[in-house]
Amino acid sequence: NTTSDKIAYTSRKKTGKEYALSTNSDIYVYDLNTKKTTNISEGIMGYDTNPQYSPDGKSIAWQSMERDGYESDQNRLMVMNLETGEKTFVSKDFDSNVDGFVWSADAKALYFTGVWHGESQVYKIDLTDGNKITPLTSGMYDYAGVALLDENKLIVQRHSLSMGDEIYSIDLADNNKVAQLTTENKQIYDQLEIGKVEGRWMKTTDGKQMLTWVIYPPHFDPNKKYPTLLFCEGGPQSPVSQFWSYRWNMQIMAANDYIVVAPNRRGLPGFGMEWNEQISGDYGGQCMKDYFTAIDEMAKEPFVDKDRLGCVGASFGGFSVYWLAGHHVKRFKAFIAHDGIFNMEMQYLETEEKWFANWDMGGAYWEKQNATAQRTFANSPHLFVDKWDTPILCIHGEKDYRILANQGMAAFDAAVLRGVPAELLIYPDENHWVLKPQNGVLWQRTFFEWLDMWLKK
Structure with missing residues (x-):
């Protein structure tokens, strides 16, 4: 300027x-x-x-x-x-x-x-x-x-x-x-019926109030039971606001006859600095409890089929999927993780944003006297693969230097070796996002084929 x-x-x-x-x-x-x-x-x-x-x-x-x-x-x-x-x-x-x-x-x-x-x-x-x-x-x-x-x-x-x-x-x-x-x-919107979006405030496990967006199918019938998706936000400190995405598009998910549950869990801006900052050094803690609060509250609704719940997310949302896969106690029937962290120790050394790893993880994994760092690495998703029991789709880009593609490959291999149904979609020409239109089409096609296979049949 x-x-x-x-x-x-x-x-x-x-x-x-x-x-x-x-x-x-x-x-x-x-x-x-x-x-x-x-x-x-x-x-x-x-x-x-x-x-x-x-x-x-x-x-x-x-x-x-x-x-x-x-x-x-x-x-x-x-x-x-x-x-x-x-x-x-x-x-x-x-x-x-x-x-x-x-x-x-x-x-x-x-x-x-x-x-x-x-x-x-x-x-x-x-x-x-x-x-x-x-x-x-x-x-x-x-x-x-x-x-x-x-x-x-x-x-x-x-x-x-x-x-x-x-x-x-x-x-x-x-x-x-x-x-x-x-x-x-x-001219496009005139041809579409858009699903209803509502905000719900839910009481968290520590007694606070959490705003959760719920997106309904366009022809929603409260007398039917719908498969339902928990959306896990990335960032981790990115808002679950009224965002528009051509990939993580809530209305496309709803149009495929899914109810979408998108919580503003701990570690997001827009609810005060304390709420936003709580997640640092606590990746496997309160934010995960908030996810369970959101999906468990919605599962009480008569129109939510609690036996057909899915969980999806990218980046920190992908980490969340991998972590929840080892802790969900059979809540979910299908997972999709995009560009997620699977092995926290490798992530600490691999990412190009060293400041990010130091701040969010609390330090290096070799700092044995650092209680925050030790808690972080003890919550690495790869340590809980013995509890994986649910079909999982792993998606990653090979030009992703934020979270390297070997993280998705390792998660896929872990699932296969555990005998868990799994699928791997690797983009050799994409980074931490999917930016090319044709790749986006493949992404959506693969996304819904996987969910439909496990949540609709």
Whole structure:
């Protein structure tokens, strides 16, 4: 982001092992006249990203994390007064992350998007009124990509569990009225019946309240019994909000006559920092109890066939599937794990994000006196293969450097050696995601063939 004579940019100026162990990026300002560079976020040890000058050129704002090595630390909105050098954490009254932001035309406010209670809304920070935060939108949606069209209008993307991105405007001069500007996929939606989405609050094993999204088949009949899927989110600290995915698409699952249960288990943003941070060093703990709470509560419903439950997920969700396969006590009849961690010790040494392994696992497995790390590695899914008894499909990409493909191959081999029905889908040309359209088609086809085989016959 630039003014007339300065450029602000983000960089993590580290190399080698230090680069692999640290998230400490900084905001640098390069002066085009003097050819000098200044680090304006020095001393802030986490990620500092996305610098934006105010329209009047007097301030600069950016997203900032406090702690080095913690990539899911609270993403705060910082504003620096360029005349005095004073830095202010202006989003401190928002107990979640600032995911994107833009300045107001008069530089007196900032507009940002952030997740709260499973929805990503647009908020205003009034810099002239004690940094007061006001929500501008509401509803079961995720807003993203906020930009300023003119002094009275914002342009945003919006999607939900039931609809892909379209472009909308927010009229700041007309009671924040939201208007849809594009209808890119209307002709497709007009041909579809979309399943109902509802939020349910459930009491967890430690007495807290957990929001769980439930997605129903389009022609849902409460007098029928439906096979039901537990969706395990990745990240691990990624929100189960009103997200849209062409692969993990809740409406496609529902259209295949499955009820989908998607809990905002422990370790997700949008429910306060304590809820979000609890998962670090506790991969096999409360978050897994939360998964059981979600599926057990839904299994009480007369329209859920408790004898035909499946469990699916990717990344940390794939780890969750592998872990649950050794602990579910015959709850599930089918599993699907995509890009999941199977062997935690190997994961610690293999992943390209060493800071992630150190923070989330609590340290290295050879640190025998480190109680957190020892608890993590004692919960590695590969240690519980002796209890595997349920059909499992393993999917992985060979260009995945976050979680290497040998993890999926090992899990598949373990199932086969245990005599458990198993299938392996390996993509030689995909990374931690499935990005090529034809590969996505194969992914969906394989996904539902496997579930239908074990949950519908």
